[in-house]
Amino acid sequence: MPIFEIKNLSMVFGGLTALDNVSLSVEKGSTTAVIGPNGAGKTTLFNCISGLYKPSSGEVVFKGQRLTDKKPHQIANLGVGRTFQNIELFNNMTTLENLMLGRHMHMKTGLWASCTWWRRGSKACRLEIDHRARVERIIDFLDLQSARNRFVGGLPYGTQKVVELGRALATEPELLLLDEPVAGMNLEEKQDLLFWLQDIKDQFGVTLLIIEHDMRVVMEISDKVMVLNYGKPIAYGAPDEVQKNPDVLAAYIGDEQAAAQAGGQHA
Numbered sequence: 001m002p003i004f005e006i007k008n009l010s011m012v013f014g015g016l017t018a019l020d021n022v023s024l025s026v027e028k029g030s031t032t033a034v035i036g037p038n039g040a041g042k043t044t045l046f047n048c049i050s051g052l053y054k055p056s057s058g059e060v061v062f063k064g065q066r067l068t069d070k071k072p073h074q075i076a077n078l079g080v081g082r083t084f085q086n087i088e089l090f091n092n093m094t095t096l097e098n099l100m101l102g103r104h105m106h107m108k109t110g111l112w113a114s115c116t117w118w119r120r121g122s123k124a125c126r127l128e129i130d131h132r133a134r135v136e137r138i139i140d141f142l143d144l145q146s147a148r149n150r151f152v153g154g155l156p157y158g159t160q161k162v163v164e165l166g167r168a169l170a171t172e173p174e175l176l177l178l179d180e181p182v183a184g185m186n187l188e189e190k191q192d193l194l195f196w197l198q199d200i201k202d203q204f205g206v207t208l209l210i211i212e213h214d215m216r217v218v219m220e221i222s223d224k225v226m227v228l229n230y231g232k233p234i235a236y237g238a239p240d241e242v243q244k245n246p247d248v249l250a251a252y253i254g255d256e257q258a259a260a261q262a263g264g265q266h267a
């Protein structure tokens with residue numbers, strides 16, 4: 001039984017159809033890549049899933065619950081985590097503090113208990129220790145010790161992307177949406193990230209939905225690939241099947257030709 005389903009989802013902005021009747025079914029513990037040329041609707045799809053956009057029609061269902069009418073924080077509370085194409089972290093806070101913010105939704109201490117957090121053995125104090133321990137485990141897992149107490153704004157770009165993954169993991173997601181997780185990373189950073197994603201899936205049982213342009217990464221980690229073009233799904237299947245699909249090749253070649261023409265006009 002699928003853990004997550006998108007059913008006939010469409011999103012129209014004014015006269016532009018960014019998503020056109022998209023359906024997808026995702027099995028628990030699997031990795032699905034969403035690929036397609038620039039402007040194909042990939043980020044719009046993530047925004048509809050995570051509640052930032054309300055779709056024009058269709059629905060998103062996670063563990064039997066309809067997400068479509070819920071607010072982003074409610075969707076996050078249900079176990080859907082996310083990273084963004086443009087990193088969304090607090091630059092003036094340390095790695096540790098950013099990750100602790102990821103725990104925020106699990107901090108459900110009442111007012112009285114919160115007032116006594118400083119008392120050793122109080123409920124709030126014990127919960128704080130538990131949250132800190134979980135965050136420290138993520139820091140160890142993602143090899144972020146050297147970045148632990150540094151302001152995120154001063155970290156290299158690749159490390160910031162790992163911190164963002166850590167913040168998403170701190171929310172304890174069952175479904176994790178990753179928008180271009182390796183973009184801007186060097187080869188070594190990409191390789192590390194691929195190992196971690198495999199572990200996140202295999203050891204923690206997290207289901208992954210990934211937007212990625214790097215086809216080597218897509219081929220290496222995906223169980224299934226969905227291809228969007230102008231908002232429409234044009235192919236779905238195993239990575240090696242999708243890679244050979246003539247419609248997919250045509251969509252990408254068309255994209256390259258358009259880019260070459262635009263470049264020619266600039267020259």
Ligand SMILES: Nc1ncnc2c1ncn2[C@@H]1O[C@H](COP(=O)(O)OP(=O)(O)OP(=O)(O)O)[C@@H](O)[C@H]1O
Pocket residue numbers: 013016018036037038039040041042043044045085
């Ligand atoms: N809030 C919005 N208002 C109007 N149009 C939008 C909005 N968000 C996205 N679009 C349009 O929807 C289309 C799909 O955009 P989207 O960002 O989802 O594509 P994408 O596949 O993620 O592209 P890329 O690979 O370049 O990130 C584009 O034409 C974009 O301009």
